[in-house]
Each structure stands twice: as C-alpha cells, then as structure tokens.
Amino acid sequence: MTSLPVQHRYGEELSHCYGCGRNNALGLHIETHWDGRQGLGRFTPRPEHIALPGFVYGGLLASLVDCHGVATAAAADAGDAGDARICPRYVTASLSVNFLRPTPLGPELELRAWVKERRGRKTVVEVEISALGEIRARGEVVAVPMPTTMKPA
C-alpha cells in the first residue's frame, strides 16, 4: 500500500474539499490508500456526527462514500504508478448509499472501494463501510474527470 493518501496527491488548488481536502482546516480529512487494486481507508466519526443516540449520521457516511469513491477512481486512473506524486482529480456525477444496518458511533470505520465498471468517461466505484467487522453501508459513486469548467482560475 502506498503510504501517501490519494488526497495528498491532488494539486494544491484542488485540495480544499470539505470531505477530503488537506487544505481545509475545518474539513473531515478523509484519506484513501490505494493498494494497486482497491482503495482502503479508516475514519473515526466525531461525537457530533450522530444521527440518533449511539449511531452515525447517514450524511457523514454518504460523505465517506463520496470522497473515498472518487479517490479510488482517481487512483485507479493513475494506474500502477501508485507512488506517483500527482493524481488526476475526479468529481462525483452521482452517488447512492444503502444503509444495511445501523452504524455504531464510536468505533473506527473501515472503508473499502474498488472500480466496478468503466463506461466512457464514467468510472463506477463500489464502496463498503464496515464497523466492528460488519458491513454497515454499501455505496456506489459514478466519478468523472473534473470538467475544465470547474478548474480554478
């Protein structure tokens, strides 16, 4: 596994994302490690990331699906050169999450993602979120390369 998270391989001006940008002081700092085949990560929600008492907020889980999925698409695109310093930036065209069972608030979450399919410019990524050894949520992201219209000036 590459020691450098995928999100640390995005360009400086593309690293402000609330979910995963290293340049966002108030953000979640979601990190994805690419092992050449899948994106792996760990994330411990903060106490305020509550839904109902004892459980993790679904919107936070959707954020994990989003940033971890997009990073996995980007790393897969960068190819086996997993140590390459610069990674292309993808954005999310759509996402979906199935909340299979409640996610306990407290334990570290484990993230796993892989490319399921490529369709033209679209990369479809599957994401699994586990806690205490059980899969709690399954998500899917359709990622596309960042359009030039979104590129910072």
Next chain:
Amino acid sequence: MTSLPVQHRYGEELSHCYGCGRNNALGLHIETHWDGRQGLGRFTPRPEHIALPGFVYGGLLASLVDCHGVATAAAADAGDAGDARICPRYVTASLSVNFLRPTPLGPELELRAWVKERRGRKTVVEVEISALGEIRARGEVVAVPMPTTMKPA
C-alpha cells in the same frame, strides 16, 4: 406553511442529528417546512463546505437530501395536522443523489421535496436542490419509521 420546522417537532431525545438536530450545537441545523403537500427549505452552506473552489461539496448536498427527505416523509405521515407538535421520526434506508450541474458556493440553496411513492413501510421521497433558480441536484430518499431497536433508552 407551518412556521415550526418539522425538525422542531421530533422528540427531544431524537433531536441530536448532525444534519438537522436542534440539540446538536455543532450540526448543520437543516430545517424543513411542510406546506401540506411538500417539504420546503433554505440552506446557505458555510465557506468550508467547499468541493473545488467556487462549488458546494457533494457530501453536504447528500446531507441536505437526507435530512430534508426524511423530514418530508415524517411530515407527510403526520398528515394534514401540520401544526401537530409531535412528528414521528423516520430514518434513512437508502439515498441517492444526481449532481446535474455544479452548485455555486455562496448563494442560498432552495430545497423542495415530496412523497413519490409508498411501499409498505417505505416512503420514497424526491428532493430537488436549486441555486440561482436552477436545479443543481436531484435526490431520492427511502425513509422508514425509526425501528424500535434504534430508540434511545
């Protein structure tokens, strides 16, 4: 339109949600107003809710779909007694979001949601997020009444 947001009609112990709980000091405080037919809301993302410079983070938009959709399901279930002080609590079984076009960061967002379908215990809610008069994202939430296993002791 009822002046009291749906989220202020949930029980005290069910109001800690990061997205919409009035008892979460660090949360987003998403509010839904039920007009007897649809859920309506407004939300201005904070500067840190950035994706790429100039645009709103997709995970934040997914959070809006989540809490606004679930509240709309709950309010529709409470029925025409829109002023009823107590609203049943629903949770999210699944959600999906299509990011139709980038959402500018800065302007207030407009939220609209309505029940599309009921299937047994499931309520399917459609959600639209607009900015500057254009629909930016469309989401769908499958909401179910809070299971007794999630009820705080």
